[in-house]
Amino acid sequence: DSGVTQTPKHLITATGQRVTLRCSPRSGDLSVYWYQQSLDQGLQFLIQYYNGEERAKGNILERFSAQQFPDLHSELNLSSLELGDSALYFCASSGGGRGFSYEQYFGPGTRLTVT
Amino acid sequence: AQSVTQPDIHITVSEGASLELRCNYSYGATPYLFWYVQSPGQGLQLLLKYFSGDTLVQGIKGFEAEFKRSQSSFNLRKPSVHWSDAAEYFCAVSPFGNEKLTFGTGTRLTIIP
Numbered sequence: 001d002s003g004v005t006q007t008p009k010h011l012i013t014a015t016g017q018r019v020t021l022r023c024s025p026r027s028g029d030l031s032v033y034w035y036q037q038s039l040d041q042g043l044q045f046l047i048q049y050y051n052g053e054e055r056a057k058g059n060i061l062e063r064f065s066a067q068q069f070p071d072l073h074s075e076l077n078l079s080s081l082e083l084g085d086s087a088l089y090f091c092a093s094s095g096g097g098r099g100f101s102y103e104q105y106f107g108p109g110t111r112l113t114v115t
Numbered sequence: 116a117q118s119v120t121q122p123d124i125h126i127t128v129s130e131g132a133s134l135e136l137r138c139n140y141s142y143g144a145t146p147y148l149f150w151y152v153q154s155p156g157q158g159l160q161l162l163l164k165y166f167s168g169d170t171l172v173q174g175i176k177g178f179e180a181e182f183k184r185s186q187s188s189f190n191l192r193k194p195s196v197h198w199s200d201a202a203e204y205f206c207a208v209s210p211f212g213n214e215k216l217t218f219g220t221g222t223r224l225t226i227i228p
Contacts, residue, residue, distance in 0.1 A: 002158065033215065043205065043218040056215055090158060094212075102147055102166065102212030106159040 003027065004107035006091050012113045018079040021110045025072055025093030031055070032074040033094075033104060034066055038087040049074055081114045088112075117142040119206050121219035129227050130198055136191040136222050138206030146208040148189040149216065150180055154202045162204075165189060166212070176200070201226045 003026035013019055025032050034046040045058035049068035060066075063081075068074045078085060088111050092104040118141045128134055140146060147166050151159040163174025170182040180191045189206060203223050207216040 002160070035216075042220050043216075045215040045217070048215055058215060092159075092216075102209070103149065103161055103164050104216060105161065106151070108158040 002105040002107065004091060004093050004105050006089075006107035006110050008110060009108065010111050010113075012115065013081060014115055015081055015083060017081050017114075018077065019081065019112065021076040021078070021089055021091075021112075023074045023076070023091030023093075023107060025074070025091075026095075026105055029093035029095050029105075030072065031094045031104075032068055032072070033092040034060075034074070034076050035090040035092065035106075036087050037090060037109070041087075043090075046076070078112070083114050086112055086114045117146060117208055117210060117217050119208050119217055119219035121204075121206055121222050123222045124220070125223045125225065127225040127227060128196055131195050134191075134193045134196045134200070134224070136204050136206075136224070138189045138191065138219060140187050140189065140206075140208045142187075142208060142210065144210075145182075145184060146210055147212055148180075148182060149207040149209070150174065150178070150189075150191050151205045151207060151218075152176075152202045153205065153221075159205065162191070196224075196226055198226045198228070200224060 005024045007022045030051045033048045037043045046060040048056040066076045088109045090109045091107045094104045120139045150162040203221045205221045206219040
């Protein structure tokens with residue numbers, strides 16, 4: 001158990017809909033990262049938040065957005081869903097605020113299926 | 116931009132045999148290097164990491180990796196594999212600590228009795 005939690009575990013929705021994925025980082029970790037894993041694109045970085053502020057953006061579509069709340073949990077919002085958005089979405093956290101803890105710990109992921 | 120190459124898509128080894136999974140990276144300086152393992156339907160588990168210092172690093176589950184600057188490589192090794200090691204293995208790099216990871220395409224490991 002990495003200490004990173006993600007909900008829900010599975011999500012099935014229709015095209016055009018909007019969903020919200022939730023992530024709680026390890027206790028004390030300030031950085032949260034979102035990644036997408038799909039068969040054709042592999043594991044791709046989407047976005048990073050550090051202590052509530054957006055820190056880095058990757059290949060994140062404009063239809064996707066994220067935020068990190070004061071209690072450090074994060075949400076990834078996916079809207080106007082398309083079939084191609086079906087993927088496994090991972091959240092990871094790292095101890096950006098303490099010591100030299102640079103490694104990222106991953107949650108179990110949310111499997112999104114768009115029909 | 117940094118990139119990671121895992122040249123072997125699929126490797127099959129016999130239980131008890133040794134294992135080496137290859138990873139090459141492209142980056143101007145020495146990045147932070149990681150190996151993760153993903154079992155079917157599971158998340159990514161960190162096996163080991165290299166930031167600096169001793170180029171041979173030990174990880175969990177009996178894995179080790181060696182950083183070779185001259186070859187831009189960070190290969191993962193295990194002297195004797197177990198059936199439970201069957202999984203997908205990902206090499207990843209980050210330019211600095213607490214920054215995004217760039218992953219390789221992964222190597223799927225199959226263990227035969």
